[in-house]
Amino acid sequence: MAWYVTIAVILGPLFVLMGLGLPVAFAFLAVNLVGSYILMGGLSGVEQLVLNTIDSVSSFTLIPIALFMIMGEAMFRSGIAIDLMDTLDKWFGKLRGRLALMAVGGGVLFSTLTGNSMGSIALLGSSLTPEMEKRGYAKPMSLGPILGSSGLAIMIPPSSLAVVLGVIAEISIGKVLIGIIVPGLLMALLYIIYILGRCHLQPELAPPFDVPKVPFGEKVSATVINILPLAFVVFSVVGVIFLGLATPSEAAATGAFATLILAAARRRLTPKVFGDTMFSSANISVMVLLIVSGAVTFSQLLAFTGATYGMVDAVLALEISDSAIVFAMIMLVAFMGMFMGPLPIMLITLPIFVPIVLQFGFDPIWFAAMYLVAIETGATSPPFGAALFVMKAVAPIGTTMADIYRAAVPFIICDLLAILLLFFFPALVTYPVDLMFR
Amino acid sequence: MDQSLDKLRHIFSRLNLLCAILGAALLFFIATIICFEVTVRAFGGSSRLWVIEVSEYALLFITFLGAPYLLEKNAHVVLDLLYASLSRKPRLIVQTLNAGIGFAVCGVLTVVGIQVVLDQFSTGTREVTVMRPLSWWITASLPLGMGLMSVQFLDQLVRSFRGEVL
Amino acid sequence: NAVTLAPKPVYINKPFAQFVEEVNEKFAGEIEITWRGGPEVMPPFKQAEGVRNGAMGMTYTSPSYYQGLVPTSGTMNLSFKNYDEISATDYHERMTELHAEKDLILVGEIPATQLNFQIYMKDEVSGLEDLKGKRIRVFPTLLPLVQALGAEPIVLPMGEIFTALERGAIDGYMQGPLGQAEQFGGLVKTVIQPGVYRAGFPVLVNKDIWAEMSPDLQQRLTTFLRDDFAPRMDSIWAEDIAASRKAMEEAGFKFLELPADEAARYEKIAMDAAWDVTAANAGADIAAELRGMLDK
Ligand code: NA
Numbered sequence A: 001m002a003w004y005v006t007i008a009v010i011l012g013p014l015f016v017l018m019g020l021g022l023p024v025a026f027a028f029l030a031v032n033l034v035g036s037y038i039l040m041g042g043l044s045g046v047e048q049l050v051l052n053t054i055d056s057v058s059s060f061t062l063i064p065i066a067l068f069m070i071m072g073e074a075m076f077r078s079g080i081a082i083d084l085m086d087t088l089d090k091w092f093g094k095l096r097g098r099l100a101l102m103a104v105g106g107g108v109l110f111s112t113l114t115g116n117s118m119g120s121i122a123l124l125g126s127s128l129t130p131e132m133e134k135r136g137y138a139k140p141m142s143l144g145p146i147l148g149s150s151g152l153a154i155m156i157p158p159s160s161l162a163v164v165l166g167v168i169a170e171i172s173i174g175k176v177l178i179g180i181i182v183p184g185l186l187m188a189l190l191y192i193i194y195i196l197g198r199c200h201l202q203p204e205l206a207p208p209f210d211v212p213k214v215p216f217g218e219k220v221s222a223t224v225i226n227i228l229p230l231a232f233v234v235f236s237v238v239g240v241i242f243l244g245l246a247t248p249s250e251a252a253a254t255g256a257f258a259t260l261i262l263a264a265a266r267r268r269l270t271p272k273v274f275g276d277t278m279f280s281s282a283n284i285s286v287m288v289l290l291i292v293s294g295a296v297t298f299s300q301l302l303a304f305t306g307a308t309y310g311m312v313d314a315v316l317a318l319e320i321s322d323s324a325i326v327f328a329m330i331m332l333v334a335f336m337g338m339f340m341g342p343l344p345i346m347l348i349t350l351p352i353f354v355p356i357v358l359q360f361g362f363d364p365i366w367f368a369a370m371y372l373v374a375i376e377t378g379a380t381s382p383p384f385g386a387a388l389f390v391m392k393a394v395a396p397i398g399t400t401m402a403d404i405y406r407a408a409v410p411f412i413i414c415d416l417l418a419i420l421l422l423f424f425f426p427a428l429v430t431y432p433v434d435l436m437f438r
Numbered sequence B: 001m002d003q004s005l006d007k008l009r010h011i012f013s014r015l016n017l018l019c020a021i022l023g024a025a026l027l028f029f030i031a032t033i034i035c036f037e038v039t040v041r042a043f044g045g046s047s048r049l050w051v052i053e054v055s056e057y058a059l060l061f062i063t064f065l066g067a068p069y070l071l072e073k074n075a076h077v078v079l080d081l082l083y084a085s086l087s088r089k090p091r092l093i094v095q096t097l098n099a100g101i102g103f104a105v106c107g108v109l110t111v112v113g114i115q116v117v118l119d120q121f122s123t124g125t126r127e128v129t130v131m132r133p134l135s136w137w138i139t140a141s142l143p144l145g146m147g148l149m150s151v152q153f154l155d156q157l158v159r160s161f162r163g164e165v166l
Numbered sequence C: 001n002a003v004t005l006a007p008k009p010v011y012i013n014k015p016f017a018q019f020v021e022e023v024n025e026k027f028a029g030e031i032e033i034t035w036r037g038g039p040e041v042m043p044p045f046k047q048a049e050g051v052r053n054g055a056m057g058m059t060y061t062s063p064s065y066y067q068g069l070v071p072t073s074g075t076m077n078l079s080f081k082n083y084d085e086i087s088a089t090d091y092h093e094r095m096t097e098l099h100a101e102k103d104l105i106l107v108g109e110i111p112a113t114q115l116n117f118q119i120y121m122k123d124e125v126s127g128l129e130d131l132k133g134k135r136i137r138v139f140p141t142l143l144p145l146v147q148a149l150g151a152e153p154i155v156l157p158m159g160e161i162f163t164a165l166e167r168g169a170i171d172g173y174m175q176g177p178l179g180q181a182e183q184f185g186g187l188v189k190t191v192i193q194p195g196v197y198r199a200g201f202p203v204l205v206n207k208d209i210w211a212e213m214s215p216d217l218q219q220r221l222t223t224f225l226r227d228d229f230a231p232r233m234d235s236i237w238a239e240d241i242a243a244s245r246k247a248m249e250e251a252g253f254k255f256l257e258l259p260a261d262e263a264a265r266y267e268k269i270a271m272d273a274a275w276d277v278t279a280a281n282a283g284a285d286i287a288a289e290l291r292g293m294l295d296k
């Protein structure tokens, strides 16, 4: 079977099942079940599906998602997040879209601690969106910035995906980590321009806060009370990694604890708040993990059919210039992200792409940077980008999938723009690397 | 008939809730042990190798213990593009179909999951890790969760046949 | 259908790619191997189980990945002999029996004696004594050795080695000899020489598929792998290792050559520690029997 037929045959039922309202996780399970039965020798294929599913969930790389969920829920339920926004309102109340900008800022900040964008969404989504909504922010301005900026997690070191890329592609991890910083900041900049522009054109999306002239002293005291203690939380995540006290995954746990301690110190951690925090963060983790595991085993099935390899070969067989082929590779990666997880995509494409890029004589670090932006774009792309489902799990009740898709699209366009800029201006990547490694 | 069905529902509902609470407790447990590990290490203590591994297994149990409760509450992530706009009649049909598919999938995975557990039990397979636990302990989480979820889907099926829109 | 421990184009699969090609040509009409891919198709630690239950027909995997199923499988790493020397003993025959007990067919191994494990340290190290108390990232298989050296083994996901090393959460790690300069250039100061253990990658086949083959065909395939193909593969890595060493030296890695007696002590510690664990997991008798065949 041609690769596109295979993909259609496998993706078709997935579309239909999800479209009919079967929960996403079970739609994946159903397709995986039938697929492994047909492809991998009947019942033994299903036995293998059980083993693969177990393997995909019991993974240390997923632990930060659950732990950041605790952090986000604790911030929201103990009112720490609300205080933070109140204080920001006192300072920047007249600035339209200030909370959306804060989400981007938060994305940048938290990107310094995890290589997994889902952890970022978990944290920012659960702590910020309910309150943003209350303050009259429309969905594109509350969900979008979080979806967009969460992807910065893999663009700013430490980034476990960048390291995995270095390992699979056998290129310098250090250079990749330096090379992706400017692209990451470029993306953040594009998001900010978009937010400011859209708020200017459609002011109703992000209402300003009518500040009844707050005295300066009150602003300062609010900052001291509500924002400074957050430095403790930030330290417990970023600081411990920086000082070599914890690995990035472990830092999620210290962050969760620091948030609980902060809530307790402010006498907000009643037994009810604590119980609710743990119960709902466990619940959301369950939804997300079940989907992630379904998606991982789905990717394995796709890889087994050889369709993904066929897709890769088809792109390489295009009769276009070398640099156009490189661009097509990057676009293929973003496309695969619409229905596959980052890791399987990397395992399938990198060992094939990187030697070709080298053979063409291009800089592999430049390629790696665009590649990671593409991976990131794919993860937030409809219909099946995993980040979208995570957002759906943490978003306030009543948020539809269509809301999330609509919110994501402008940020995907920003990402594609970033890829184009990097493609035409490789110096954005290579200059900092040369500076550091001369 | 109705009464005993309600009673049964009540029992399973309690069971689901209990599992979900257990899952939440496990989540707090892993946050605690990882934090403890970091703290002890920061003060020059040695590393406890089992922490990472126990957390991984706990994650598995959190997932499969918590999933049945969420299914009961209809809280799993749904792609609601089309489904939400349906009127009563077609919605009932789709709902029945979904419950049927869910029941079949979870049912099969329960049975096959138990088979895998029994097989690993009889061959004495262990995980290739620091702690080397017997694999069947780990694998058992899946049929446990899937079993409870097939009961939930069965209940949805029953309700659908009775014309209840969920 | 076959699956491998690493994605298709990765260097470690080079000999397997050739194996697939040669088998498909030599046994045309009798055996056809379709290589589906690596960990993107089936998680590495579940591949042997996949062959056992029939979801996959064949795997080329790491012996340590399925020690949970066949407790003696890891012994394939525990030797300083080369392939021909091991092949002269009954080791492969004995291992075939031990695999059969768990319903797995061991066709043979594709050896890579030169791909041993080396200790890479962030700081300068002047001897084994300096490793005491250091945090070293390992695969679970290498854990007994690191413990026996008085260092502290740490188990981390691959993706975190770099950051952990950079920030000092770990002091070193153990890996094979290839690809290190590219990945960890600038972070590693010392590589301890010699490396320890050996690499050999078992080729496993599902027992039902095996049973469908005639005894004659089974014999011919086994003989082809064990007596023709494997000996040819054992020393193909020399060039790559030399190139990789050169790259590491250029990247500032210093090679610490242990003095002969210290090296001997190190090798003994490595073997004793690993065999003790094998004895505990698989039984003292079988461990002693296998060790008798593998020790120099
Ligand atoms: Na983005």
Ligand code: NA
Residues within 6 Å of the ligand: A110, A111, A112, A113, A114, A115, A116, A152, A153, A154, A155, A156, A157, A158, A159, A160
């Ligand atoms: Na990051």
